[in-house]
Amino acid sequence: MTAPNATPSSIDLIGNTPLVLLKGPSAAAGCEIWGKCEFANPGASVKDRAALWIVRDAEARGELKPGGTVIEGTAGNTGIGIALVANARGYKSVIVMPDNQSKEKMDTLRALGAELVLVPPTKFADPNHFVHTSRRLAEETEGAVWANQFDNVANRKAHIESTAPEIWEQLGGRIDGFTCAAGTGGTIAGTGLGLKAFDENIVVALTDPYGAALYNYYANGELKAEGSSVAEGIGQGRITANLEGAPIDTQFRMSDEEGLEWVRRLLAEEGLCLGLSSGINVAGAVALGQKLVAEGRKDARVVTILCDTGFRYLSTLYNPEWLETKGLPVFPWLVR
Numbered sequence: 001m002t003a004p005n006a007t008p009s010s011i012d013l014i015g016n017t018p019l020v021l022l023k024g025p026s027a028a029a030g031c032e033i034w035g036k037c038e039f040a041n042p043g044a045s046v047k048d049r050a051a052l053w054i055v056r057d058a059e060a061r062g063e064l065k066p067g068g069t070v071i072e073g074t075a076g077n078t079g080i081g082i083a084l085v086a087n088a089r090g091y092k093s094v095i096v097m098p099d100n101q102s103k104e105k106m107d108t109l110r111a112l113g114a115e116l117v118l119v120p121p122t123k124f125a126d127p128n129h130f131v132h133t134s135r136r137l138a139e140e141t142e143g144a145v146w147a148n149q150f151d152n153v154a155n156r157k158a159h160i161e162s163t164a165p166e167i168w169e170q171l172g173g174r175i176d177g178f179t180c181a182a183g184t185g186g187t188i189a190g191t192g193l194g195l196k197a198f199d200e201n202i203v204v205a206l207t208d209p210y211g212a213a214l215y216n217y218y219a220n221g222e223l224k225a226e227g228s229s230v231a232e233g234i235g236q237g238r239i240t241a242n243l244e245g246a247p248i249d250t251q252f253r254m255s256d257e258e259g260l261e262w263v264r265r266l267l268a269e270e271g272l273c274l275g276l277s278s279g280i281n282v283a284g285a286v287a288l289g290q291k292l293v294a295e296g297r298k299d300a301r302v303v304t305i306l307c308d309t310g311f312r313y314l315s316t317l318y319n320p321e322w323l324e325t326k327g328l329p330v331f332p333w334l335v336r
């Protein structure tokens with residue numbers, strides 16, 4: 001018997017993730033809701049794709065040479081992707097991260113061999129913000145490149161060239177809607193652009209958490225945030241280069257409670273252990289499915305992104321004490 005998907009390079013393990021029909025969300029929407037299993041990437045998140053495309057792009061431009069260093073500011077998942085890709089390609093990695101992100105992400109980055117630099121969580125305008133700190137470090141370090149995931153469009157290119165064609169092929173070219181939240185915006189913009197290149201009628205919707213400014217921007221042109229969210233990796237306050245020209249047809253806003261309810265149900269009923277951005281994405285996919293059905297498209301098919309694994313949030317989303325301090329509901333099987 002031949003082993004399936006045998007590959008000569010660990011880099012090839014990034015992408016080509018499975019697509020799974022989500023039963024509860026499909027029943028709630030009245031149409032098919034599919035989840036792209038990005039937790040199946042080697043670094044267990046969607047950001048492995050951006051990390052690989054950014055590193056390849058820097059190599060192609062001659063900026064990254066053997067023995068060089070990749071430096072990035074990240075909520076964690078991009079750093080994990082960069083650390084793995086850097087190891088596989090013979091580079092060092094330095095990751096700058098706000099110190100309010102999950103302990104699992106910090107421990108993981110250290111375990112992978114990245115140099116971890118923690119900074120206080122501040123507003124983007126603050127010169128010590130993790131993005132600016134990472135840029136400065138890259139400028140000061142010999143042989144280093146700054147990954148710059150927010151404004152380096154190699155990020156969204158990863159989704160134009162991989163995520164979108166995979167989804168298109170996996171569904172045999174029959175898809176009606178796509179939605180997800182934005183951190184850098186690479187996933188929504190890149191997958192949206194890539195899918196629309198196949199079929200411009202595919203409805204692309206942004207699902208924004210509270211505390212982000214994009215819902216208002218796409219609804220009425222005003223970059224204005226309301227409320228807050230504990231979701232890691234999503235929630236953008238500006239139009240990054242990756243978001244520029246994103247083909248957003250409609251937008252939803254989802255609360256942490258709505259997202260957590262899908263995290264709970266997908267785990268309890270479908271055996272999928274996910275992070276909160278995945279739950280918020282699924283809540284958005286259900287809303288998009290319901291909208292398409294209400295518009296008469298009863299056999300609609302909607303795809304969203306299951307961004308990362310819940311194992312990364314055992315100390316937060318799956319920890320009753322943490323949930324209680326945030327005023328969020330505790331999953332029934334964790335109540336003591």
Ligand code: PMP
Binds near residue numbers: 047232
């Ligand atoms: N979910 C999680 C858990 C993430 O880490 C990220 C990346 N910041 C996203 C969603 C959003 O992806 P993107 O940066 O492509 O918008």
